Amino acid sequence: MKLIFEKGAPGRRTDYLGPCDVPVIELEGALREKPLRLPEVSEVELDRHYSALARHTHGVNDGFYPLGSCTMKYNPALNEVAASLPGFTDVHPLQEPETVEGCREVCDRLESLLCEITGMDAMTLQPAAGAHGEFTGLLLIKAYHRAMGHTNRTKILVPDSAHGTNPASASMAGFEVVSIASDENGFVDLEALKAAAGEDTAGLMLTNPNTVGLFDPQILEITRIVHEAGGLNYYDGANLNAIMGIARPGDMGFDVVHLNLHKTFSTPHGGGGPGSGPSGCRAFLAPFLPGRNTPESIGNVRSFGGNFLVAVRALTYLMTIGREGIPEAAMHAVLNANYMRVRLADLFPMAFDRICMHEFVMTLEKLKEETGVSPPPWRRRSVLSPPGMSSSGTRRRRPSPSARARRRRPAPGLRSRRSSASPVREARR
Amino acid sequence: MSTYVPVTREEEQAMLEACGLRSPEDLYGDVPASVRLRKPLNIPEGMAEMQVRREIEHLAAKNTVFPHVFRGAGAYRHLIPAIVDTVTGHESFRTAYTPYQAEISQGVLQSIFEFQTDICELTGLDAANASVYDGACAAAEACEMCREKKRSRILVSESVDPKVLSVIRTYAFGRDAVVDLVPLRNGVTDPDALILLLQPDVSCLVIQQPNYFGCLEDLAPLTEAVHASGARAIVHCNPIAMAVLKTPGECGADIAVGEGQPLGIPLSWGGPYLGFMAAAAKLMRRLPGRIVGETVDTDGRRAFVLTLHAREQHIRREKASSNICSNEALCAARAAAYLAAMGPEGLRQVALQCVSKAHYLQKALEQAGLHPVFPDQPFFHEFVTECPDSEKLLSALRAEGILGGLPLAGNRMLWCATEMNTRDKMDRVAAIVREVTAS
Known part of the structure; x- marks a missing residue:
């Protein structure tokens, strides 16, 4: 397809401003020499260009999106109406507090709902995405240990199955990363954890349910080992969707969490953002939170209060589904995943033969043996993206609660794709 | 209460039976009983759309919107031309995931590619990324790009927006870097004071154009002094001003960053906004986050893919150039649509x-x-x-x-x-x- 720069013609434009009603002043001195090359198109060309781009994009609202590694759920229409109210969109972030009571109430209400869902005492909406929330949470841990004089606590323990953002965030926060092995069931190897936890441990980062879709039943033992060594426990909320309203990180022994509003709380991914990654913590860490006027605060992790319109959408979702809807969404995500797991088990042997949470890992070796088709082309035909595909040829799948309506389709769809597996066109990298 | 769950009770039961389970409780056998919630969450019951809408509209009405x-x-x-909302409101853009899978994401990838091209044009630099969270984060990430083993001191002009400075300080706390301020003379960065501060451990200088007080900085002498000391120059610039002012590239900047909000993104009480980053070719591989590149498919047709993955967290883990994963793609699409409209x-x-x-x-x-x-x-x-x-x-x-x-x-x-x-x-x-x- 043509780039927008290749469409239109020199001088073609729409005047959106009209004449200037004050004398026009030209700046003198340091002016750009190189002419500015931007698209020169008519409005109808622009409209058609983006319609064409949209047709070449597959979103959750276009169809089933069985991606592993990220919760993709339905983005309700009402959320968009709420986030486009001029009372929210046309408010300057530096307006005096008494003129933004509605915005502040949105944030206060969302923060307290998220505290209740996670079992935390305090929450900030400032982080703009999950990885940003991780960075924020780790800085809280760093600032806490500094304040306590624990200068030797420089290591963060991260299970080897963790998403790449965990070690990257720990490194950005100035920690040394210690990788903890998983056992044959995909759970944390307790002996490895005991051996690693010690006087230099600042904390542990854990995703539970973990990245292979299993809830680690040793969770209380894990958090106890870290606490006894003097470290703090960090909960990566990427997979909270499976257990929200069923169990809370705060009750499992976690001290800090981050959430992804664009996963668990139904706000759209937008082709990669904007998201929102609130950080929550227990009361003893609250003074360190960003965006507060406390002497202990770590400062600010971005300008202003966060991705506010994303918060509006999440609040709208929580007001809609409420107390009963939260565990119901979680349970149906888990039920869907298990239903698919069972329906596919005869064709794709499962990596772990047990009840899964929101996602599961199936192996593609049998597929290759019987059809000669290797995982990458099969994956491309199945709308499954690379982060969900491990190098060993296993495949994570995660239906969200709203995937349910199509539950009869995906499993047969994957079954038929398996039987007709053949190489498809691949983009060269 | 409304719910978006499309399954009936009968269907639920049939699915449970297919899994060999009797009740939904059986799904959570791995969760220790002692951490299971014994009573419902202490939050309000759900509401139907009519009630939710009324309440949300009431909250919005509590704000003052200044004409x-x-x-x-x-x-x-x-001004945000109406067409910007129209073209970026397509459901497919709004609800798409990060475009890891090129085959189903050509539209998103091309829109980001066009945004990156716009940013290179505006800043006069060689390579831009797909966006970061906001302008302040862009400045903080740029400082990180300049860090060298023996250079961990960051200089920031006192004419830089205090919010940007605050975020630079927070990121610097993470990496244990030092941040020093360069004083002003008559509202702009003092070049003589800068030269005194440019010690061998300085990695970079952050300057803002136009600066926080609105004044235009004379950038070229500042970037020259920075380069003479072996450090790098980061210019935090207003994208609208770049239509007429000398670009950071023309002034010798190594990295240009800025807040893209003026490009078709509503004020929205502070977010979502759009951090943009562009760098000279020699620093391209240090740019954090996603970069979209143009290629051809097996039939020789033009195609777009995420490229230079090797710097990113999902490959490099703790050795990545940054932890950034989600960015502000839809805001970047708005900016690109705004620039194309204008x-x-x-x-x-x-x-x-x-x-x-x-x-x-x-x-x-x-x-x-x-x-x-x-x-x-x-x-x-x-x-x-x-x-x-x-x-x-x-x-x-x-x-x-x-x-x-x-x-x-x-x-x-x-x-x-x-x-x-x-x-x-x-x-x-x-x-x-x-x-x-x-x-």
């Missing part, structure tokens, strides 16, 4: 109207008795005046639906004018200033 805004300081009210001449007109109206306002305020603090400095669309009683002035303005400038320390006020402000209202602001001063 006339003379405040900027990092967030600017500009075109080069339209963007130039926006910039010229900003300059013209800000100068008109400054003169009107001066005649009304609010004197400019840096009268000799050229400025773009913001400027600082003396303002003895800002509280009184702001409340008088508010009574007429006008958001006045931002009060600064030392009885000063930072004003902003854009193409959105009319001559009538600027005259009215000046008249109110007179009334307040006289009373």
Whole structure:
């Protein structure tokens, strides 16, 4: 397809401003020499260009999106109406507090709902995405240990199955990363954890349910080992969707969490953002939170209060589904995943033969043996993206609660794709 | 209560049976009983759309929306052509995931590619990324790009937005880097003070153009001094101003960053916004986050893919150039659509109207008795005046639906004018200033 720069013609434009009603002043001195090359198109060309781009994009609202590694759920229409109210969109972030009571109430209400869902005492909406929330949470841990004089606590323990953002965030926060092995069931190897936890441990980062879709039943033992060594426990909320309203990180022994509003709380991914990654913590860490006027605060992790319109959408979702809807969404995500797991088990042997949470890992070796088709082309035909595909040829799948309506389709769809597996066109990298 | 779960009770039961389970409880056998919630969450019951809508609209109505805004300081009210909402409102864009899988994401990938091209054009640099969270984060990530083993000191001009400085400091706390401030002379960065501060452990200097006080910095001598010491120059720039001002690239910057909010993104009480980053070719591999590149598919047709993955967290883990994963892709699409709607001449007109109206306002305020603090400095669309009683002035303005400038320390006020402000209202602001001063 043509780039927008290749469409239109020199001088073609729409005047959106009209004449200037004050004398026009030209700046003198340091002016750009190189002419500015931007698209020169008519409005109808622009409209058609983006319609064409949209047709070449597959979103959750276009169809089933069985991606592993990220919760993709339905983005309700009402959320968009709420986030486009001029009372929210046309408010300057530096307006005096008494003129933004509605915005502040949105944030206060969302923060307290998220505290209740996670079992935390305090929450900030400032982080703009999950990885940003991780960075924020780790800085809280760093600032806490500094304040306590624990200068030797420089290591963060991260299970080897963790998403790449965990070690990257720990490194950005100035920690040394210690990788903890998983056992044959995909759970944390307790002996490895005991051996690693010690006087230099600042904390542990854990995703539970973990990245292979299993809830680690040793969770209380894990958090106890870290606490006894003097470290703090960090909960990566990427997979909270499976257990929200069923169990809370705060009750499992976690001290800090981050959430992804664009996963668990139904706000759209937008082709990669904007998201929102609130950080929550227990009361003893609250003074360190960003965006507060406390002497202990770590400062600010971005300008202003966060991705506010994303918060509006999440609040709208929580007001809609409420107390009963939260565990119901979680349970149906888990039920869907298990239903698919069972329906596919005869064709794709499962990596772990047990009840899964929101996602599961199936192996593609049998597929290759019987059809000669290797995982990458099969994956491309199945709308499954690379982060969900491990190098060993296993495949994570995660239906969200709203995937349910199509539950009869995906499993047969994957079954038929398996039987007709053949190489498809691949983009060269 | 409303729910988006599309399964009936009967279907649920059938699915449970297919899994060999009797009740939904059986799904959670791995969760220890002691951490299972024994009672429902202590939050309100769900509501139907009609009730939710009423309540959300009530919250929005509690805010004051000012029809006339003379405040900027990092967030600017500009015209957003209707077409920007139309073209970026497509459900497929809005609900798509990060475009890891090129085969189903060509549209998103191309829109990001076009955005990156726009940013290179605006900044005069070689390579741009797919965006970061906001302008302040872009500046902090740029500092990280410049870090070397023996260079961990970051210099930031005192004319940089204090919010940007605060985020740079927070990121620096993570990496245990030191942040020092470069003092000002008459509202702009003092080149002599800078030279004294450029010690061998300095990794970079962050300068803002136009700076926080609206003044135009003379960038070239500053970047030259920085390069002479072996450090790198980061320019935090306003993208609208780049339509007319010398670009960071033309001024010798190694990295240009900025807040993309002025490019078609509503004020929205601070977010979502858009951090943009561009770098000279030699630093391209240090850019954090996603970069979209052009390639061809097996049939030789043009295609787009995420490229240079090797720097990223999902490959490099703790050795990655940054942890960034989600960015602000839909905001980047808005910016690209805005720039395409405006075109080069339209963007130039926006910039010229900003300059013209800000100068008109400054003169009107001066005649009304609010004197400019840096009268000799050229400025773009913001400027600082003396303002003895800002509280009184702001409340008088508010009574007429006008958001006045931002009060600064030392009885000063930072004003902003854009193409959105009319001559009538600027005259009215000046008249109110007179009334307040006289009373």
